[in-house]
Amino acid sequence: MFESAEIGQRVSKKHWKEESLRLRHALLDAQYRLLQDARSAVVILVNGVDGAGRGETVNLLNEWMDPRHIRTEAFGPMTALERQHPEMWRFWQVLPPKGRIGILFGSWYSDPIRAHVRKGQKRERFLHRLERIRQFERMLVAEGVVLVKLWFHLSKKAAKDRMKLLESDPKTAWRVTPQQRENIQHYDRFVRVSEEALRKTSIGEAPWLVINGSDPAYRSLKAGQYLLDALNHALQRPDPVPGVPETLPATHAVWGMGERGLLAAQDYGRRLKRKVYEDELERLQGCLALLSRDPRMLKHSLVLVFEGMDAAGKGSTIRRITQALDARFYRVVPVAAPNENERAQPYLWRFWRYIPAHGKAVIFDRSWYGRVLVERVEGLCSSQDWMRAYGEINEYEEQLAESGAVIVKFWLAITPEEQLRRFKDREATPHKNYKITEEDWRNREKWPLYERAVEQMVDRTSTRIAPWHIVASDDKLWSRIEVLRLLCERLEQGLDKTPVKN
């Protein structure tokens, strides 16, 4: 892949003068139109060989454009906090919102390549990380992010010559770091591994551009022109297909709708006596309290997801859990419609933000599953969007699990009759009044649509690493005990597993 970048392209001074001025104006203009347009974020990845001009290019782009709308981030080895999160977590933190440009110097490629070249990380692990990157980038592009992937290359000879030249002059010798001296020893292997990484991640939607870094004028014009093309492409692309609210099919038009499904098949008749409930509650809360303080918890985190129809009892169940926990241990995240900042990002972004470090827990009251539930049913995203979400969510949870998270997902299932009883109770009871709105009644009319969405969600996202627990919740007492019991069981199992190291 590096053939074209080793033929010594140069650009004359005159050409540089004319072209750099033209490019600079065009880039600035495009940057402002991007900001105005506010439909796409642009992420520039800057990677390559030492001394091939990566840093200089980052500086130049900031100089050519308005740096107030550019966020530049450099990534070195992971910090202790970053190591307690999934690998991609630190990149999610710095994704630019729509309209903005992010420059990532040493991106999600640096560590997989370095680990394979230098730390002897196995080839299988390397390939797995590349596959993860590919899925991540595909998702970003589908979510409207424009990816500009720049690889600055130097031939072995050019890299060595450059180093010698710098070292020969006391005024520049400091620029050659011990790290770089070591890197050049591994040049061949680095290039071989990088070639494979580039090849396996040059997807159609986000190909790599390899740039010969030996001539500063050439590489700057090349990178700038490529970025300009990407910006123009982003500005010209058509709007995404809008979603359409789902509707109930006419009777018999779609067979299968209304068939006895997974939710209807639950046993809603199970009840618990108050006395039994209280004994069990005490026992299980004690068990949970102990587990949360278990030393093994320091290498794990806990991610709890609660979903269910309106009035299924999510809030009150969560309270029975938090009663057992130290307030410093957990955080409850109620999820409603995304706010403006959140809408300017890929849909998973707001959930990545709350991923707990080791030794911590997060309880989601509704979650990323909104994508395949409310957003699907109400047509808040297109059918392509929610269709691809199942895979994206599985991949997301796999990353969490790999980094040591124990994921426990509950669907609190109630019957339509029980929901009606609770709605009426809420209307009749002054202190529960605030809990019932017009929207709840509207959602209720779409019960069969939600039922279908829930069943497909469970079919496609109930996995060994993060299974769905469907808990019949017409009786709140039985439901709470069942949730606590499952939670203790799953946490106990999860703490025995060893997280994957990068």
Next chain:
Amino acid sequence: MFESAEIGQRVSKKHWKEESLRLRHALLDAQYRLLQDARSAVVILVNGVDGAGRGETVNLLNEWMDPRHIRTEAFGPMTALERQHPEMWRFWQVLPPKGRIGILFGSWYSDPIRAHVRKGQKRERFLHRLERIRQFERMLVAEGVVLVKLWFHLSKKAAKDRMKLLESDPKTAWRVTPQQRENIQHYDRFVRVSEEALRKTSIGEAPWLVINGSDPAYRSLKAGQYLLDALNHALQRPDPVPGVPETLPATHAVWGMGERGLLAAQDYGRRLKRKVYEDELERLQGCLALLSRDPRMLKHSLVLVFEGMDAAGKGSTIRRITQALDARFYRVVPVAAPNENERAQPYLWRFWRYIPAHGKAVIFDRSWYGRVLVERVEGLCSSQDWMRAYGEINEYEEQLAESGAVIVKFWLAITPEEQLRRFKDREATPHKNYKITEEDWRNREKWPLYERAVEQMVDRTSTRIAPWHIVASDDKLWSRIEVLRLLCERLEQGLDKTPVKN
């Protein structure tokens, strides 16, 4: 993923009678519209647990629809011939053309799952094969194939009960094979592995449908309805975006066009004296002859690709190679515009057909690279199509290499001046007249566009396993010797590698 398929769905006799009739009519109607429409092929994958009704469903679909337009294929363990080809080869052979339906009973999923469950194949290899499948299916969908992935499930208890029932009656006992008796022992592991396979391959464009197989009426209606939805979806989808011929940018509009690139950087001045040429030719042809008869060749195949501008000397170079070979060893495949059958298939299909078995060679005079050369430049496919082709081609060549193919790719590079000289010579020489057409002159005008396409092709598809060799060919003698030399060198290296076993 199997929760919904274990709740014992049933369908009443009356419902079955009404619905199956309705479904049958609708399917037949949709099948004929698909044939008329002729824009999409439909591929139905039938997989699942023993005894869950896979075979019965295949028979039923053939009964419900017109079997003349359905091709049903069952796949067992690989034959000796299939083992000499890449794993996916046998599936490529049976892909239905546009307008038709293919039913694959035991598809590309069976062997990876079986190998992992029963033959102790490593998890890394299993994951790699799943990733390959994902890429393959993504490509099929992008090429207009509608994938219907059906998984027929039975709970462990249901599977055991069914087996006992069959065994208890002498009239049905024969239906339980020793293989099935063995399989039930591995039920838990089979289901665990299958769940992972389904989860990792439920991509948005082609999700799995898991069907409870215990009630024949239920599973038939469910599968039929799903197929009907898929057919209707295929019929309603909009036409793909058409391609647009590339045009030369106005001067300076795109910087980089016309810069001194990889092709211009070659040394076209190298010449060989006739006497040296003849000696070298004899020596290298002898070397090639020996290599082609090497015993190691029985575990390898040879795939040669020749590309180059018109009149670059592809034909005459190929003749110098075949002179050294036994006629039973090789096949030369000249590639022109696809014919009607080929246009009804994904673009790589016609190249998969010629993949040689072990101990054989195929020489492509032009190749799958037409996708990113002529099809790109002339707008015969959309820019999304050729953009994704780089990755698809790399993946294709990786599969070839894994199965033991040695891939050697040559770009015969000539200067525009030399081409002009050869064109004029062809016009002036009566026996070369047939070689020059109006189209050659038209292509020549697009030289800079082809040059850019070639350079991007080399950048993106020159890989360690299948590098491009750019050979300056203004002097035919020098070029032929260089090609032979490189070919011997690469073949010698390639024969030392061990193909990957599935």
